[in-house]
Amino acid sequence: MSFHASAQNIRVDDGHILRATLDNGSGEWVDAEFDLNQAIGNNDGNFEWGGNDFAGSAENISFDIEGDGVPILRAELRDMEGNLQARDLNLAERIGNNGGSFHFE
Numbered sequence: 001m002s003f004h005a006s007a008q009n010i011r012v013d014d015g016h017i018l019r020a021t022l023d024n025g026s027g028e029w030v031d032a033e034f035d036l037n038q039a040i041g042n043n044d045g046n047f048e049w050g051g052n053d054f055a056g057s058a059e060n061i062s063f064d065i066e067g068d069g070v071p072i073l074r075a076e077l078r079d080m081e082g083n084l085q086a087r088d089l090n091l092a093e094r095i096g097n098n099g100g101s102f103h104f105e
Helices: none
Strands: 007-013 017-023 029-035 040-043 046-049 058-066 070-078 084-090 095-098 101-104
Touching: 007 058, 017 095, 017 101, 029 101, 040 070, 046 070, 046 084
Parallel strands: none
Antiparallel strands: 007 017, 017 029, 040 046, 058 070, 070 084, 095 101
């Protein structure tokens, strides 16, 4: 299950730490965090699922809940020539809530 449907107070701290209060499936809300650098990389100026350390080559990292509650990560990522590319990523595509803990799908 995508995490945002069972989460409150979703935010990204320090540019790469996803934090929220997640429903653990038993009606309890628990604090959880996930280092996005462990699941997202930068491939020539593009976000890459399954990579790592995107934040090391990113500037102007931001996070917001957009539209119908979609969790969007935005950043300017350096490409191989050193140019910044404005990119966004829907975190709900691959991050879920497993019993009150974030998990990468």
